[in-house]
Amino acid sequence: MTLNLFPFTLALADDALVLGHRLSEWSSRAPSLEEDIALSNLGLDLIGQARLFYQLAAQFEDRGRNEDKLAYFRDAGEFRCIQLVQLPRGDFAFTMARQFVYAAFMHPYFEALQRSKEPRLAEIAAKAVKEMAYHVRHAAEWVIRLGDGTEESRRRMIAGLAEVWPSTHELFEMDAAEQALATAGVAPDRAALRSAWEATMARVLREATLERPAGGAKHSGGRQGNHTPHLAPMLADMQSLARTMPDARW
Amino acid sequence: MKNPTRTGEPGAAPSEPLLGTPVAHPQPAPARGGSPSRNATLARAIEIAATVPDPEIPAVTIADLGILRGVTLDGGSIVVQLTPTYTGCPAVLAIELAVEAALREAGFADVRIERVLSPAWSTDEITPAGREKLREYGIAPPVRRGTKGARLFASETVACPRCGSTHTSRISEFGSTACKALWRCEACREPFDYFKCL
Numbered sequence: 001m002t003l004n005l006f007p008f009t010l011a012l013a014d015d016a017l018v019l020g021h022r023l024s025e026w027s028s029r030a031p032s033l034e035e036d037i038a039l040s041n042l043g044l045d046l047i048g049q050a051r052l053f054y055q056l057a058a059q060f061e062d063r064g065r066n067e068d069k070l071a072y073f074r075d076a077g078e079f080r081c082i083q084l085v086q087l088p089r090g091d092f093a094f095t096m097a098r099q100f101v102y103a104a105f106m107h108p109y110f111e112a113l114q115r116s117k118e119p120r121l122a123e124i125a126a127k128a129v130k131e132m133a134y135h136v137r138h139a140a141e142w143v144i145r146l147g148d149g150t151e152e153s154r155r156r157m158i159a160g161l162a163e164v165w166p167s168t169h170e171l172f173e174m175d176a177a178e179q180a181l182a183t184a185g186v187a188p189d190r191a192a193l194r195s196a197w198e199a200t201m202a203r204v205l206r207e208a209t210l211e212r213p214a215g216g217a218k219h220s221g222g223r224q225g226n227h228t229p230h231l232a233p234m235l236a237d238m239q240s241l242a243r244t245m246p247d248a249r250w
Numbered sequence: 251m252k253n254p255t256r257t258g259e260p261g262a263a264p265s266e267p268l269l270g271t272p273v274a275h276p277q278p279a280p281a282r283g284g285s286p287s288r289n290a291t292l293a294r295a296i297e298i299a300a301t302v303p304d305p306e307i308p309a310v311t312i313a314d315l316g317i318l319r320g321v322t323l324d325g326g327s328i329v330v331q332l333t334p335t336y337t338g339c340p341a342v343l344a345i346e347l348a349v350e351a352a353l354r355e356a357g358f359a360d361v362r363i364e365r366v367l368s369p370a371w372s373t374d375e376i377t378p379a380g381r382e383k384l385r386e387y388g389i390a391p392p393v394r395r396g397t398k399g400a401r402l403f404a405s406e407t408v409a410c411p412r413c414g415s416t417h418t419s420r421i422s423e424f425g426s427t428a429c430k431a432l433w434r435c436e437a438c439r440e441p442f443d444y445f446k447c448l
Contacts, residue, residue, distance in 0.1 A: 045337060122368075126368065137423065
């Protein structure tokens with residue numbers, strides 16, 4: 001199998017962009033000023049990571065598309081983001097539950113990607129891993145604070161975790177192309193990160209006096225372009241300005 | 251792309267690391283086979299680039315922060331290498347434009363800015379002078395090695411930049427910019443920014 005770095009890098013960019021945009025939807029709406037600023041900063045980190053991955057994906061594709069073309073001029077069916085990042089922002093507890101499961105995976109993922117045989121992926125990972133450490137800590141603290149908080153906050157965190165859980169399986173899935181990249185030492189083996197992720201889950205949930213959500217449903221398909229109904233409306237909003245005024249400059 | 255001499259590394263300055271010290275009198279790397287006039291040109295370019303202030307924390311220069319990775323002469327072009335702090339930092343473009351503008355204003359017509367990611371920037375690269383300027387400005391400098399930045403359940407002991415007390419607490423992990431957290435001094439009751447380890 002020939003190794004194709006474009007779809008792999010594009011998927012990393014799509015995950016980061018879509019979740020970054022979901023976080024940006026909190027700007028001016030978060031429950032406190034501090035968290036408003038925090039969520040915007042988290043979103044900025046993710047959008048910054050997305051830009052680096054899109055720029056690199058554009059190099060791999062080498063067909064004249066730049067980061068803006070990849071972010072703003074592809075339709076939902078062409079996106080390759082996992083379903084977890086597509087879900088609407090929900091309430092603050094849901095947002096923190098999602099940030100927690102996502103960052104607890106991406107932190108060890110970027111640690112592994114730092115050792116990629118493709119140096120341009122490794123150098124992005126070396127920056128992103130440091131940012132992701134703060135994302136894990138921030139989200140974990142909120143899972144604990146809400147889980148071991150009031151009756152209301154606990155109820156909401158339990159509901160948030162239950163809602164994100166079926167979509168966490170896709171974090172660990174790899175298609176044949178990504179598997180080939182993993183074998184070649186270019187991509188991390190997602191399945192191998194399961195134990196690190198489970199350990200973080202166990203430690204934080206114990207602290208939060210919460211049960212690990214029960215298994216059951218598994219939602220996936222984003223990598224194949226099978227998306228939740230939430231992605232297209234989000235993209236329509238995100239892409240509207242760029243499409244109304246193509247190639248506009250500040 | 252040529253591999254420009256990184257200031258502060260062996261083979262760069264004859265004596266001490268250029269960007270690890272106050273940059274009032276920078277000493278350029280003598281270009282191999284470079285003429286005295288080329289060396290003087292480079293020295294001037296370095297001085298101008300190094301003294302560009304950070305747009306969000308104007309008390310420190312980009313050299314103080316360690317984000318100026320190198321200034322070299324490539325033919326007739328001044329090549330400035332900059333590295334971002336956080337990947338999404340909105341100041342990255344502003345800093346690049348400011349460096350370019352400062353050099354053009356000083357008469358350098360041909361300026362090229364290169365963005366380098368590797369090695370990833372760390373708060374360890376903030377110079378001792380930069381740390382002191384941050385403190386004077388009211389921002390507590392990073393307390394630890396960047397590699398030990400955010401550990402789950404870890405807590406830092408951060409000294410208040412105003413009264414020096416370590417009886418302080420974190421209000422929020424994310425402050426007014428990506429690089430800062432919001433803290434409060436329990437002794438003097440003042441809130442303050444903390445420059446997070448990265």
